[in-house]
Amino acid sequence: MSTSPSEPVIQVIRTWMAEVIIGLNFCPFAKREFERNSIRYLVSCEQDNKHALSVLLDELARLDSNNEVETTLIIFNKGFSLFDDYLDLVDLANALLEQGGYGGIYQLATFHPDYCFADAAMDDPANFTNRAPYPILHILRESSINRVLRTYPSPESIPDNNIAKARGLGLSYWQEVMSRLHN
Numbered sequence: 001m002s003t004s005p006s007e008p009v010i011q012v013i014r015t016w017m018a019e020v021i022i023g024l025n026f027c028p029f030a031k032r033e034f035e036r037n038s039i040r041y042l043v044s045c046e047q048d049n050k051h052a053l054s055v056l057l058d059e060l061a062r063l064d065s066n067n068e069v070e071t072t073l074i075i076f077n078k079g080f081s082l083f084d085d086y087l088d089l090v091d092l093a094n095a096l097l098e099q100g101g102y103g104g105i106y107q108l109a110t111f112h113p114d115y116c117f118a119d120a121a122m123d124d125p126a127n128f129t130n131r132a133p134y135p136i137l138h139i140l141r142e143s144s145i146n147r148v149l150r151t152y153p154s155p156e157s158i159p160d161n162n163i164a165k166a167r168g169l170g171l172s173y174w175q176e177v178m179s180r181l182h183n
Contacts, residue, residue: 006043009077012133012181013041020177024169026129026162029148038070047079049092056093059139060102072139080135083114093137107145109138113178126163128174133181 017039022031033039042059046052052074059072080086090110097103111132116122149155166174 006041006077009043009075009134010041013073013075013136016133016181020128024162024165026165028152028158029144033070036070038068040069040072041075042072043075043077045078046076049089052076052079052089053092053096056096056137056139057100060097060100060106063106063139063141070141070144074137074139076135076137081113083112083116086110086112086135089135090137105142107140107142109140111136111138123171125166125169125171125174128166128178129159129162131174131178133178 017030017034021027022034040059040062042055044052044055046055055074059074063069063072076086080089090108093108097106097108111130112135113131113133114122115130115132116127117124117130120126
């Protein structure tokens with residue numbers, strides 16, 4: 001039985017989610033969806049904004065018609081390796097959500113191998129809260145976010161707690177994790 005060329009990419013992302021996002025509790029809501037298999041992993045080979053945005057639109061339509069999928073990770077395994085190019089895509093994708101009538105319905109979370117917060121140094125471990133093995137546009141349902149945030153104590157503390165945890169683990173920890181995920 002042969003496997004899809006996307007399977008190794010998806011496995012890397014699933015491992016990253018299990019070890020980092022869930023394992024370090026960066027997203028306290030991810031474990032439930034991960035265990036329920038309600039996360040769709042879509043590997044896209046697109047390398048330009050126009051085609052990547054088309055993939056995003058198709059996925060938004062898919063989510064509109066399929067409530068069993070809670071969230072989608074669009075994983076760019078070939079394109080957007082330069083962080084600035086990825087940020088351009090993110091800006092266009094967010095504008096597309098608003099212009100396409102998806103504002104208030106969906107929002108995007110962003111992950112990239114070279115993610116760097118505007119006020120952080122490139123080697124600041126805090127960046128690893130949004131670093132992933134591949135560039136990813138993560139589509140979230142706003143209704144689901146609102147539902148879980150109502151029941152989670154102090155949700156506004158999540159980013160600061162994650163940054164403190166990432167910095168506490170240190171740069172060498174993160175370099176080892178990302179190196180291992182890419183091998």
